[in-house]
Amino acid sequence: MNIDVIFRIAAVGLLVAVLGQVLARAGKEEYTVVLTLTGLIAALLTVLPYLSQLFRQLRDLFSL
Numbered sequence: 894m895n896i897d898v899i900f901r902i903a904a905v906g907l908l909v910a911v912l913g914q915v916l917a918r919a920g921k922e923e924y925t926v927v928l929t930l931t932g933l934i935a936a937l938l939t940v941l942p943y944l945s946q947l948f949r950q951l952r953d954l955f956s957l
Contacts, residue, residue, distance in 0.1 A: 898943070902936050 909932035916925045 898939060901939055905932050905935050905939075908932070 909928060912928055913925045916922070916928060
């Protein structure tokens, strides 16, 4: 895994945390939930190719 991916996920997490706090203090809790889900989906989409590669390598390793 490339270190760039880890930094990208960390940046998304920090951005979501800061914006979530701002929205929570502004009384927009429903937007905070949507923002958190969007951040989670963005992080999962970033990791998805690596998970696919991992499962493909495991399948080849065990000859399934």
